Amino acid sequence: MAFPKDFLWGGAVAANQCEGAYNEDGKGIDIQDIMPRGIKGAPTAEPTADNMKLVGIDFYHRYKEDVKLFAEMGFKVFRTSIAWSRIYPHGDDAEPNEKGLQFYDDLFDECHKYGIEPLVTISHYETPLHLAKEYNGWISHDLIGFYERYVRTIFARYKDKVKYWLTFNEINSVLHAPLMSGGIMTPLAELSKSDLYQACHHELVASALATKIGHEIDPQAQIGCMVLSMPTYPLTPKPDDVIAAMQANNLNDFFGDMHVRGVYPGYMKRYFRENGITIKTTPEELALLKEHTVDFVSFSYYVSICETADKSKTKGEGNLIGGVKNPYLQESEWGWQIDPQGLRFVLNRFYNRWQKPLFIVENGLGAKDELVDDGKGGKTVNDDYRIAYLNDHLVQVGEAIEDGVPVMGYTTWGCIDLVSASTAQLAKRYGFIYVDRHDDGSGTLARYRKKSFWWYKDVIASNGESL
């Protein structure tokens, strides 16, 4: 497998899913602190003890041990997010919280100690709760100004420590999970498409603004967008199905189109027209979008789906966006269909469409793991299923590179076990490192290397030759 010499191998997490310490050192409450059931359950009025994210895996206090383990695997890059509410506890505060800023200084220093480059998501489903309650999240135009203040602070503070930035995690997910993704308190069923696309417009403008500000503060900064990739196949070769799949792909690729080309595409104007969607934009915002496009496109990839014009077909599960099931694919314990070749397909498609370097910043298998004796006096997880999943996907990344696609790097999702976003459970594990913590609140929080830990170490050491 011909991976480039400077390929960025690593792993990814998000602050809210691993840090814990939800109210320490001046952190404000964010929307994850009131979502104990993930995207499927109603939010609570206050943080409740059954919310696994309040403690997470205690990364806030144990990051040194964890970064050391990442270094042992040979990580070149570590993706995490900055929790907005550690920096601006309410989101609209006049001054940032120094203790929150210091935490990320220390974390990034720890990464650099081992030659690990941080890859930072500016906003990963972590809108400060106050912005959700007072402004209804990204529905409000005011959020652009609060986000601007936040990004100015972090770009200025970390410009010598962070080279790679992502503006919004899975920006397209606001259409499907408005509270989690956009801090929008109005339930999805009560939101009009105009509301949702207005929120998208605000995030897209904020993203362009972040790209502008980031480049002004540090001309060397590499700033990317992050989209939830959802390659959609026609269920049959029937032309009606092919067009249905094309339309589904367009609606998803709209977010990448906006970040790369900076203009509302014709297919989107038609979609707005035919669905009675109206949004407010200003000439200044449209100019900003056009002028400040991204340096690279990053994306998550877990599943592909099918689309058909036949509305009687039932939909399966997927990360946030379900789709019609593909009869040729197996699925995970959570019903997510497994399609390694879909990753080669989407890499080719995105590159052909955007001609930008691509970064796979999430891919992995959520599974129930069993901690067993390793026969040497310690404990491990024999996660051959995870190794098979990741190996098959990386082989397809290698194929895409052979196809001529410039791939900057690959960070597996949840390189250490963490709290799942959709289910809010720890039982759905992704890591190379097992964390002894369970959904009933028990566990010592001790860390154990899984079999996949050694496998990934070999992959990185051989730059993909071992695949």
Ligand code: BGP
């Ligand atoms: C993506 C999110 C992540 C992550 C991942 C896996 O949609 O960006 O935050 O959690 O999906 O999903 P889950 O945790 O629901 O298995």
